[in-house]
Amino acid sequence: MVNKINIGVIGIQGAISEHISSMQKALNDAETPGNVFIIKHTQDLNNADALILPGGESTTISKVLNKSGLYDEIIKRVEQNDLSIMGTCAGCVLLAKELSEKTEDVKLLKVMNIKVKRNAFGRQKESFENEIIINGFEKPYTAVFIRGPIIEKVWGNCKPLAKVDNKIVMARQERFLALSFHPELTEDLRIHKYFLNMII
Ligand code: GLN
Numbered sequence: 001m002v003n004k005i006n007i008g009v010i011g012i013q014g015a016i017s018e019h020i021s022s023m024q025k026a027l028n029d030a031e032t033p034g035n036v037f038i039i040k041h042t043q044d045l046n047n048a049d050a051l052i053l054p055g056g057e058s059t060t061i062s063k064v065l066n067k068s069g070l071y072d073e074i075i076k077r078v079e080q081n082d083l084s085i086m087g088t089c090a091g092c093v094l095l096a097k098e099l100s101e102k103t104e105d106v107k108l109l110k111v112m113n114i115k116v117k118r119n120a121f122g123r124q125k126e127s128f129e130n131e132i133i134i135n136g137f138e139k140p141y142t143a144v145f146i147r148g149p150i151i152e153k154v155w156g157n158c159k160p161l162a163k164v165d166n167k168i169v170m171a172r173q174e175r176f177l178a179l180s181f182h183p184e185l186t187e188d189l190r191i192h193k194y195f196l197n198m199i200i
Pocket of ligand 1: 090
């Protein structure tokens, strides 16, 4: 029997309630007791074992993370090595150690050994669905991309898990998971279940 798992979703922007409901369903299906809740203040992070960083605009999310003190608190927990994190889309950008563009507008969390290019699929392809093959998944997965980033490079203990047109769109580094797409916008719960397995 596993202990109760507490998963917080950063409540700044993006499909917050969709992430909460997907994660709750993943917990129910796994018959794993747990709470999924929204994180707005530093104290909300105290009892979280895991964190979801939703999409949105990385510049805005970054600003609010900083102002609220959540940026420092997340870094502290990562350094203590007791927080799992899944970042989707803008969340993937924030997890990166490097950005391909030079900008002062995004303060990266620098958690994962990835280099990320924002809005990387070009104008005509700003929003699309694509069937992707994910390492370790039995069947293809339909991924929803909305002005998504690509992961240009991974290194060290970070491993690519999926690609589109030979560009990395999903990568894992131990307890951290970065996705260019939006798993919360589909009924397919396999990504949330995969993340859950990384926590328990
Ligand atoms: N283009 C956004 C960014 O870089 C990400 C878009 C999204 O999260 N859907 O911040």
